[in-house]
Amino acid sequence: MNRYSIAASTLVVAALCTAGPALARDQIKVVGSSTVFPYSQAAAEEFGKKTGQKPPVVESTGTGGGMKIFCQGIGEQNPDLTGASRAMKKSEWELCTKNGVTDVTEIQIGYDGLSIAQSKKGTPMDLTEAQIFLALAAEVPDGDKLVPNPYKKWSDVDKSLPDVAILAYGPPPTSGTRDAFVELTMHDGCKALDYFKTKKGEMEKADFDKLIGEKCTPMRQDGPFVEAGENDNLIVQRIDADPNALGIFGYSFLYENQDKLQGVKIEGITPTFETIADGSYPIARPMFFYVKNAHRNVIPGLTDFVVEYTSDEAMGEGGYLQERGLVVLAPEPLKEMQDRAKNAEKMSAPTS
Template sequence: MKLKSMTMTATVAVAVLSVAGVAHARDQISIVGSSTVFPYTQAVSEQFANETGSPAPVVESTGTGGGMKIFCGGIGAEHPDITGASRAMKASEYEACQAAGVKSVTEVLIGYDGLSIAVSRAGTELDLTKAQLFQALAAKVEVGGKIVDNPYKKWSEIDKSLPDTKIEVFGPPPTSGTRDAFVELVMEEGCEEFPAIEALEKDAKKEICQRMRTDGPFVEAGENDNLIVQRLESDPSAYGIFGYSFLYENQDKLQGVMVEGVAPSTETIADGSYKVSRPLFFYVKNAHRGVIPGLNEFVAEYVSKREAVRKAATSGTDMAAPK
C-alpha cells in the first residue's frame, strides 16, 4: 500500500466523521422505556410499520427509570418521542423534563398489569388482606406492639378465620420486576396497618416493610413460573405469586386468591377493583407531534389498540393475532 492511498483512506474517514457530526433529521419514531410495556409496544410498532409502510419505529427496552431519563433529555431528533412506563411519571422526573425544555407531555394509560396469588384447584380458597399477606411473608412483623422476627407458621395463627394449614408461598426472586411490584403493591401497603412499624424512621420502616422472610414459609422459586405451577399442583396447601397472565393460562389447574375481597380476573384488574395491579403508561412528547413523521398516526394506532393491548396485558393472549 502506498502512502497516497493511505492518505485517501484517512480523508474518507474524516469526511465520514464530519458528516456524522451534522445533526440529522429523523424519519422513524423512537421509543424507549419499561420492559413490561416493551412487548405491547413491539406488537403495535410491527403492525404499524407493516400496515402503513412507514419506516419501522425503533423500540428500546431501557426500564421505566432509564427511559424517563433519556426521554427527558430534551427536544429534538436525537431524543426519543415516546417512553413506556410501568408506573406514573414521578414529580422529580417531570421537573427534569421541564428543565430540559420538554414542557408538554401527554400521558396515555395503556392498561393494568395484575399480580396474582394462586393455589391449586384442590386447595383452599382464601380471602386475604394486604396486612395479612404482610404478616405471612415479611421477615419481621409486629406482635403486641413489638417488632419481632416473624413467628407465624400457620395461616390460622395470623387470623382465626383462616385455615389451619402451614404457610407456604412460592414467589419471584429479588431480580424480578414481579417481585418489585409485589413488594410495592402488597408488602409496603400492608405494613402501613401496623402502628409500631409506622412509628419507625423512614429508612428503618422501609427495611422492615420490604424484607421478605427467609425462614422457610416464603420460598424464592426462580424466574420460571412453570415450575411454580407444577409445585402448586402437587401440593394443594402451597400458594404461588406471579403475573396474572400466568393464572389466566392455567385456569384449569389454579384458582386465584382473593385480596381485600376481590378475586383477580380480566375485569377486576381492568376496572381497578382488584388492588394488586399496576397501571402501564406511555408518554408522548407533544413538541414532536407533527414534526416526526408518523408520530400522530402511531399514537392513534396505539390508542386504538389499547383495548386489545389491555386484554393482552391482563390475559396473556396474543394481541397482535390477526383481526
C-alpha cells in the same frame, strides 16, 4: 406549536443532522414498564402492518428504568415514548426538565390488576393483604416491637394457610409493578395490623406516614421473596414449575397464561376483567405511556403511531389491547385520552 416546542424540535433536528443521513433513526423507540410492554409491542406490530413502515423497537426496561432513559434528553439517541405502570414522579419530571424534556403528553391507556398467581397444580389460595405483608415484609410486629421476619411457612403466618414454604417471585425496585405492589398491598396490609393501628392513634399523620414508608416498604431478603428481574415470562416459567411458588406481576401475564396459572384470591376476590374494572379487586392500578412531543413530526411515523396506539381498535372495548389483558377505559375517559394524544397536550408537573 409554542416557542418551547419549536425550540425543542429544532434541537431534535439538529441532533439528527449531526448524526448524518446514514445514521438518522428511521424507527420509533419505546422503553418502559414490563407490564405495558406487551401492549406497546402489539401496537407496534399493528402499526407496521397497516403502514408498511418499520415497527417501533419496544424494550422492556421497567417503569423506573424507562423514565430514567426517557428523561435523558431529546434527539435521535433518546427514546420517543416510555410505558409506565404508575404515574410519572415529581423527581422524574425534574430530571426530564433538567435535560430539556419539557413537553410531554401523559396518556392513560387503561387498568391492570396486580396479580399474585400460582400454578394450576397448586392448592388454590385466598390471602388477605395483612397475610401477604406478614409473609413478605423485611420486618413484622412481635408484641410492641418490630423484628426481622421469622416466618418460613404460610402456616406460620396463619394456621389456616398451607403448610408449605413461603416462596414468591417478584419484580425489582426499579419496576413500577414493585412500586404499585408495595403501595397497594404491603402498605395496606401493614396498616391492617394491630401494631400499626396503635401507632396511628399515637402519632401525628406525617410521622405515621413516614413510619409506614420506612418500615412497611422493604421486602425481606432472606430467601422467601426472590427478585426475578423485569422478565415476567421468567416468573411465569418458575411458578409453573413449582406448585408451591407464587409470582407477582400484571394481570395481563396471568390472562395470557391461564392454561398454566391461576390467580390467588385477594380478600376473597379473584382478579378478572370485571373485578379490576369495577374496583372490587383490591390491587388494581392505571397504565400509562408518555410521549416526547419534541420528537413528533421529526422521528418518522411517531405521530401516526400515537394515533394507532390510542385508537378505538387498540384501546377501545373489544380492541386488540383488551385481547392481551388490558382492562379498558370507559368511553368518556377514553375519548379524553384520545384527544389528549391527538392534540399533543402538555402534561402538568407532578406534585409528588
